Amino acid sequence: MKGRVIKSTGSWYHVQLGEETIQARLRGKFKQEELKLTNPVAVGDWVKIAKEADQATWVIQDILPRENYIIRKSTRKQHFSHILASNIDQAFLIITLRNPRTSLGFIDRFLVSTESFRIPAFLIINKMDLIKERDMEFLEVIQEIYKPLGYPVYEISALENDDLKEKLLPILKGKSTLLAGHSGVGKSTLLNELATGANQVTREVSKFTTKGVHTTTFAEMFPMPEGGYLIDTPGIKEFGILEIEGQELSHYFVELRDYLGKCKYHNCTHINEPGCLVLERLEEGYIHPYRYDSYLKIYHEEDSHR
Template sequence: MTAQQTGRVTAVHGSRFLVETPEAVFDCVTRGKKGGIACNDRVEITPTSSTGAVIDKILPRANLLYRSDRFRSKLLAANIDQVFIVTAAVPSPNPQLLNRCLVATEAAGIPARIVVNKTDLAETADLLARLRPYVALGYPLIALAAKQDAAAMQPWLTGKTSILIGASGVGKSTLINRLIPEAEIATREISTALDTGKHTTTHTRLYPLPDGGTLIDSPGMQEFGLGHLDLAGLQDAFPEFRPLIGQCRFYNCRHLKEPGCAILASVAAGQIMAERWHGYVSLLKELDAPRY
């Protein structure tokens, strides 16, 4: 029972991890205080019993989606093909959460798609109109009512590893349950395997899709810090800024109020959405804030 095995992390719950190998599913801990393991990481483990194991090593990642505040990073998932940012008109969305999710996804080099859920609600028309410019930026938008039908998602998912992120209450769990009939049972099994008695909904976990592929559910987020980016990384995460970088009068322009700024000129001309520039400014200010 002590031979090393390779598997993938199928659920993360605090410092406990479920790892699935060709042989079994193991309830794992890490050696020492080593953290930094994400859902869908490939890992090497050493079993310590028929159901328990220790994670020895994370195998190299294709990518890593994460957020961070001044104090710590929160890993969302590794090795993913696409990120679905789920929004809904109710509860009333914070437009900057969408921008932060988009920036994190761009910074990780992963394609982003926007899902507008709850199209059955009248308020959704306004949200769809407000988000139309994001389609012009290159982000596909999928509108659906998960409560009724999630067929619009299906063609996007097959054969891919995807994650759903977004505020709590937008309908991520409803969508998962619609797409994966066994999800509720799987969720209960994971909770039984990982729960230490405490009530919690902070798991990140993955589900195999019926037609092939993997879908990862993440806990709802109200905040989305990106303290790990630097100025160059931040600018580059806005696709509409990219053609303008290097065209400002000052080589080290931060696009805040500098004269001769190509990005500010584009915002003034209505070519760059003011809402996007405001998102950039608020992220830049966080980069400037002292870190502990």
């Protein structure tokens, strides 16, 4: 029988089987496209399951091919990766300008991951009710960088719920949408406002560290009132992307992708080669220097692993 994994608790998985939700466990180990994963089964996976003989429980026999997934390096096991969710239609990166502050580098790393599968990404700036005058420059930078690149940017206050549903529900209708971001950015609060039957625990950001505390322990899918799902995920401290080839990285920066194959050398890394069109466009102001700086940092970080 075929079902979809809607929650992972480590050793057991909640699988949607028609109108019923059942619990299933893994049988044996799964080898998946030579990926070393901390979670062989991810929320959003379609799986084949069977009932255990003389038991009320089920086992996952096979994982069906994934259409896409968002993946990052594991922070716990070296050379391993963790899939946040699979088979998704779009992704919401929840951003805050303070308590905690989301860096441009974190945003860019997340977008590299979504671009690798051409997953539409939205930047949701939460806690607008808390921003100060000194935060406005950072807000303007985010709008200035990402809107021209085609990434929609929404400003919301999940706690105040000012026209929240009017802004977001039309985008979410009928879609499987991933919610991601640092701990403390308000993912669970937003989820509770939007999704059917969600009652996720929320906690305030520490005033001492100004950092969020993990309240979501496991990824889970929640149905939306007009169809589709919201996928809540544990907070991410760092977003380490997988090893990629040097020339491949520019494919995942939309403003660099426009110049593929147009430089003097076909294997141009867009760093110091003569006749590089990307460097020319950067000098002319067509490429934002903050984004190019992110490109360099990711390139050199990955280069050190190659």
